[in-house]
Amino acid sequence: MEAGTKTLIPPESTNRRTVAEIYSALATGNMETVLERLAPDIKWTVVPGDQTAGTYYGPELVLREALAPLAAVWADFEMTPFEFTAVGDKVFVVGESRGVHRASGKVGTARFVHVWHLRDGIAYRFESVSDTHAMRRATQ
Template sequence: MTSERDDFVNSDLEVIKAHYAASDRGDLPGMLAPLAADVAWTEMAGFPYAGTYIGPESVRDNVFGRLAAEWDDYTATVAEVIGLGGGVVIGIGAYSGTFRATGNAMSARFVHVWRLAAGRVHQFEQFTDTALVQTAMRP
């Protein structure tokens, strides 16, 4: 028998797993689907797209659009998705890709912290080795 808490954790996990599955398919609408209208999406300081973007359109334009335009074969490969309860989900994995302007490839581990309420992502925060990404962008 599952508790109400377990149901929420499982639901939150499924929402984030669906986002990562959409990313694997290159399905941008599917990636944006769980984002709340006021989502606060934070890319880590030192990352090339650093900042906090509010709303799905801002995330699309300032993060996913730039990644698609500037990188070849950019992927976020997720190794583990962990539900902590209280609407918090952690994704652990690695980014990889080749920066078009330099032809340099990179691979950098990441941790994503997702905060959800009622099945919608309200906050996202990225942690990664920004130096590895920056090195690939330098000639």
């Protein structure tokens, strides 16, 4: 490599790393790191049928309306990503959610696909698609 030549990191690598950092931060309860990786105007959509279904705008609303209720209803709630596929400004994540429903004591497990849209390593759009029926069964 010539002196003064920069090695460019492909945007897919940066985006994949950002999304992996978000899951890692969620797993450890590090909400500060999660919020740092979300754009101020993020659009966060959760599939109908999910307990936090809806579209939320901004990191604080995402935390309050989409993430915090999960901890209130589920003990030991985890989102485990199995596969990350980065394509352009998107990262597709296949994984599994798991938790113990606090009221019923039953374990709920559901597969998910998350679609992240990133710009300059920051998430500006998120969509969750999951097996809501599997989780709902654990609530009964």
